Amino acid sequence: MAETVHPPFVTYASMLSLLALCPHFVILLWYTMVHEDGSVAQSWDLLKKNGLHGLINIWPRPTAIAWKILFCYGAFEAALQLLLPGQTVQGPVSPTGNRPVYKANGVAAYVVTIATYIGLWWFGIFNPAIVYDHLGDIFSALIYGSFIFCVLLYIKGHVAPSSSDSGSCGNLIIDFYWGMELYPRIGKNFDIKVFTNCRFGMMSWAVLAVTYCIKQYELNGRVSDSMLVNTTLMLVYVTKFFWWEAGYWNTMDIAHDRAGFYICWGCLVWVPSVYTSPGMYLVNHPVELGTQLAIYILVAGVICIYINYDCDRQRQEFRRTNGKCSVWGKAPSKIVASYTTSSGETKTSLLLTSGWWGLARHFHYVPEILSSFFWTVPALFHNFLPYFYVIFLTILLFDRAKRDDDRCRSKYGKYWKLYCERVRYRVIPGFY
Numbered sequence: 001m002a003e004t005v006h007p008p009f010v011t012y013a014s015m016l017s018l019l020a021l022c023p024h025f026v027i028l029l030w031y032t033m034v035h036e037d038g039s040v041a042q043s044w045d046l047l048k049k050n051g052l053h054g055l056i057n058i059w060p061r062p063t064a065i066a067w068k069i070l071f072c073y074g075a076f077e078a079a080l081q082l083l084l085p086g087q088t089v090q091g092p093v094s095p096t097g098n099r100p101v102y103k104a105n106g107v108a109a110y111v112v113t114i115a116t117y118i119g120l121w122w123f124g125i126f127n128p129a130i131v132y133d134h135l136g137d138i139f140s141a142l143i144y145g146s147f148i149f150c151v152l153l154y155i156k157g158h159v160a161p162s163s164s165d166s167g168s169c170g171n172l173i174i175d176f177y178w179g180m181e182l183y184p185r186i187g188k189n190f191d192i193k194v195f196t197n198c199r200f201g202m203m204s205w206a207v208l209a210v211t212y213c214i215k216q217y218e219l220n221g222r223v224s225d226s227m228l229v230n231t232t233l234m235l236v237y238v239t240k241f242f243w244w245e246a247g248y249w250n251t252m253d254i255a256h257d258r259a260g261f262y263i264c265w266g267c268l269v270w271v272p273s274v275y276t277s278p279g280m281y282l283v284n285h286p287v288e289l290g291t292q293l294a295i296y297i298l299v300a301g302v303i304c305i306y307i308n309y310d311c312d313r314q315r316q317e318f319r320r321t322n323g324k325c326s327v328w329g330k331a332p333s334k335i336v337a338s339y340t341t342s343s344g345e346t347k348t349s350l351l352l353t354s355g356w357w358g359l360a361r362h363f364h365y366v367p368e369i370l371s372s373f374f375w376t377v378p379a380l381f382h383n384f385l386p387y388f389y390v391i392f393l394t395i396l397l398f399d400r401a402k403r404d405d406d407r408c409r410s411k412y413g414k415y416w417k418l419y420c421e422r423v424r425y426r427v428i429p430g431f432y
């Protein structure tokens, strides 16, 4: 039996239900936002009246235009990833002792993507409103296409793994869901997780935020201040992401989670549909906040995004300089923790116990959740659905905090215990 973090029943039940329910949820969310005024009650009535048929009837077919849009976008992003220049950076040492090498050209890819997209609209070559009009077929094509992509990843993991950081746990469902390879690549240079997580998933977040703004402009001849606050905060967040992309390659998504349904399908489908959903809602709900309230929300959101960025920066700077940096103007306090790799080698890592990281364990998740609240609250409180992402993110980060705590406890043993004694508070009291 494969080892699982949660009890096996919970693990299998949650994996199977997520595999079965997430695609339907994506379509229902889009349908409710775009066709049912964002009202869960209206969609519920429809499903109650028509049952499963109702759900089947609202499923859009993946049309030729949807495939064309996805293909052009995916090919453009893959080409930018391969061709744009960038510094060579090394990822963290993997459990089997490998060290992946990347080309850090995320900011360039981001600038080129957004400039090209707005340029296509400005010069009348392609209207982003078309993307909004075909959003249902695009999500439908993404759902099917990404599922096939994950099957191919699973097969690749078996027949042609890119490195020794791969392998089967002996259970098909877990292998498919959690993935086989940590760093799958096509050839030597095309890193699949950089493509799925960063250049397709995170980039689509910015592209769709711009799309929703342009669609509202095309509909009303102006953009509401609520939409402006939402789009600006989402773009600040995604800009921060690409600015820090090389740091992201040191986080759990890349360094610990293997390339399977959970991370790849999530980034290919869930990010463009669920993460962007507050903006999707605002297209048809142009709330006017007034300048003062709009500025308050904007400033609060930017502060939260900055704090989240600074937490990540602090940890990475601390690790990069081997603890020889300044944290909040002082030498950092730390624990030198040793651990054993899967090949039996003993290595050491530093755990930061001051700065943001001394306030509470996983403190950086607090500003992350608050940021998402601030780009959603311009929708005010007429409907619950725009807040789905905030709630989902809170649950995701609770679970992540537990998974990470368990992993660090088993990796560092007594040093993690010491860390928990020094940093007593946790952001989720009593949960882990």
Ligand code: NDP
Pocket (backbone or CB within 6 Å): 250, 251, 252, 253, 308, 309, 312, 315, 349, 350, 351, 352, 353, 357, 364, 365, 368, 393, 396, 400, 404, 408, 411
């Ligand atoms: P982190 O980047 O915080 O990585 C956690 C790892 O950091 C641990 O596994 C451990 O790795 C190391 N670590 C733990 N404690 C310390 C310490 N005290 N000092 C130094 N290193 C430590 O986690 P995430 O990947 O979860 O988060 C990265 C960013 O991504 C955050 O900003 C988060 O908010 C964001 N995020 C956003 C999500 C979204 O959907 N919007 C989802 C998830 C994350 P090691 O083995 O190297 O010791």
